[in-house]
Amino acid sequence: MVLTIIKYNAGNIQSVLYALERIGVEAIVTDDVQQIQSADKVIFPGVGEASTAMNYLKERGLDVVIKNLTQPVLGICLGMQLLCKHSEENDTECLGIFEANVKRFALDNQNLKIPQIGWNKVQDITQPLFSGFNYEPYCYFVHSYYAELCEETAATTFYGVKFSSALHKNNFYGVQFHPEKSADAGERILKNFIALNP
Amino acid sequence: MLTKRIIPCLDIKDGRTVKGTNFVNLRDAGDPVELGAMYAKQGADELVFLDITATVEKRKTLSELVNKIAHNINIPFTVGGGISSVEDVSVLLQNGADKISVNTSAFKNPQLVNDLAKEFGSQCVVLAIDTKKEEDGEWYVYLNGGRTKTEIKCFGWAKQAVDLGAGEILLTSMNNDGTKQGFALDITKQLAENLAVPVIASGGGGTMQHFVDVFQQANADAALAASIFHFKEIAIPDLKQYLKEQHIAMRM
Numbered sequence: 001m002v003l004t005i006i007k008y009n010a011g012n013i014q015s016v017l018y019a020l021e022r023i024g025v026e027a028i029v030t031d032d033v034q035q036i037q038s039a040d041k042v043i044f045p046g047v048g049e050a051s052t053a054m055n056y057l058k059e060r061g062l063d064v065v066i067k068n069l070t071q072p073v074l075g076i077c078l079g080m081q082l083l084c085k086h087s088e089e090n091d092t093e094c095l096g097i098f099e100a101n102v103k104r105f106a107l108d109n110q111n112l113k114i115p116q117i118g119w120n121k122v123q124d125i126t127q128p129l130f131s132g133f134n135y136e137p138y139c140y141f142v143h144s145y146y147a148e149l150c151e152e153t154a155a156t157t158f159y160g161v162k163f164s165s166a167l168h169k170n171n172f173y174g175v176q177f178h179p180e181k182s183a184d185a186g187e188r189i190l191k192n193f194i195a196l197n198p
Numbered sequence: 199m200l201t202k203r204i205i206p207c208l209d210i211k212d213g214r215t216v217k218g219t220n221f222v223n224l225r226d227a228g229d230p231v232e233l234g235a236m237y238a239k240q241g242a243d244e245l246v247f248l249d250i251t252a253t254v255e256k257r258k259t260l261s262e263l264v265n266k267i268a269h270n271i272n273i274p275f276t277v278g279g280g281i282s283s284v285e286d287v288s289v290l291l292q293n294g295a296d297k298i299s300v301n302t303s304a305f306k307n308p309q310l311v312n313d314l315a316k317e318f319g320s321q322c323v324v325l326a327i328d329t330k331k332e333e334d335g336e337w338y339v340y341l342n343g344g345r346t347k348t349e350i351k352c353f354g355w356a357k358q359a360v361d362l363g364a365g366e367i368l369l370t371s372m373n374n375d376g377t378k379q380g381f382a383l384d385i386t387k388q389l390a391e392n393l394a395v396p397v398i399a400s401g402g403g404g405t406m407q408h409f410v411d412v413f414q415q416a417n418a419d420a421a422l423a424a425s426i427f428h429f430k431e432i433a434i435p436d437l438k439q440y441l442k443e444q445h446i447a448m449r450m
Contacts, residue, residue, distance in 0.1 A: 119449040138449035
C-alpha cells in the first residue's frame with residue numbers, strides 16, 4: 001500500500017509522519033501530482049491559515065488534483081476545513097467537497113477561549129473512521145474555526161456550539177482534531193483509515 | 199466538553215531531566231524521552247520540555263532531543279528554553295515539536311511573539327512567565343530562569359503578550375515552585391479569568407487537592423507539575439480519577 005501525505009505550506013506534516021511510523025505505516029511526503037494521484041491513500045494535513053494554504057494549492061494546481069482524487073483521502077484540521085465549501089478565515093473559497101461552511105467560534109460567550117486547545121469528547125461517532133470504538137473518545141483539538149453540522153457530519157463535538165469534528169462523503173474523510181496527537185484513540189482512527197478499501 | 203489538562207513538565211539540563219526547589223538544588227530525575235513516553239501512557243494530556251539552562255548558558259535547545267521525543271510520544275508537547283528567533287522555532291517545529299514556549303527573549307523583544315504568531319500561528323506560541331510576589335503584594339516578572347527581577351507586573355506583560363499573539367500562558371509562581379504547598383491561586387485566577395487564551399498553572403502542586411483548587415478556584419485551563427510525578431508521589435491515573443470524582447472534566 002502506498003500512502004501519500006500532501007506536502008504544502010502548512011505545518012505538522014512531521015507529526016503525522018511519525019504517528020504513522022508508530023503504527024508501522026510508511027508514507028511518502030510529496031507535492032508531486034503523479035505520486036499523489038497514484039497513491040492508494042492520501043492524507044491532507046495542515047495547521048495554518050486558510051487563504052494562504054488555498055493560494056499555495058492553487059498555484060500548483062493541487063486544488064484540482066485533490067478534488068478529483070478517487071482513493072480514500074483524510075483531511076486533518078486545516079486539511080479538513082479546506083475540503084469544506086467556504087471558510088470565514090479571510091473569506092476563503094475552499095475545495096467544496098463537503099457541504100459545510102467553516103466559521104469562527106463566536107467571541108460573545110465569555111467562558112470560551114479561542115482557539116480551543118485541548119482534549120474534547122468526540123460524539124455521535126459513525127463508521128468507518130470510528131469502527132471498533134465502544135465509547136466516545138477524547139481527541140486533541142487546536143482550532144479557532146469549525147465546520148458547521150451538515151449531512152456529511154461523521155462525528156460531533158461541543159465547544160460553545162456543536163460542530164462537525166469529523167466529516168465523511170464518498171472517499172473523502174475529514175477530522176478536525178489531530179489523530180496524530182490523540183494518544184491511543186488517535187492511533188486507532190488512523191489505523192481505521194489505513195484499513196479502508198481503496 | 200473541553201477537559202482540564204494535566205501536564206508533567208520535564209526540565210532538561212544536559213539532556214537529562216532534573217528537578218530542584220525554588221529553581222535551585224537540581225536533582226537528576228531520569229531520561230526525558232523515557233519519562234515522557236511513560237507519562238503519555240499513563241494518561242498525561244500534554245508534556246512540556248524546558249531546557250532550563252539554555253538562556254543562562256546561551257545554549258540552543260537540542261533539536262535532536264526534540265526529534266527523538268516526537269518519534270516516541272503520541273500526545274502534544276511544548277519545547278522551551280533559549281528560543282530567541284523565528285529560525286530557532288522553525289527548527290524545533292520541523293523536528294516535531296507542537297508548540298514552543300518563549301520567556302526571557304520575548305520579554306526583551308516583544309515583537310518576537312508577534313513574529314512567531316504570524317509565521318506559525320498563535321496556537322504554537324506559548325508565553326512562559328516566571329513570576330514572584332513581592333512584599334508589596336504585587337506579582338513581578340522575573341527573567342533568566344528566575345535569576346533576574348524586573349519592575350514589570352505579571353498581568354500587564356501577560357496581557358500585552360496575548361495582544362501580540364501568544365496562544366497560551368504558562369505561569370510559574372516562584373514563591374510556590376517546589377514547595378508542594380499548592381498553586382498560586384490569586385495570580386492564576388487573575389490571568390485565567392481576564393485573558394482570552396488558556397492559562398497553564400505551574401509551581402506548588404503537592405497534593406491532589408491542590409489540583410482541584412487550581413481548577414475550581416482559580417479556573418486554570420491546565421496544571422503543570424514536575425517533581426511529584428518524577429518522584430512518584432502522585433500517579434497521574436490516580437490524580438485524574440480523583441479530579442473526575444470532584445466533577446472536573448478529565449480525559450480518562
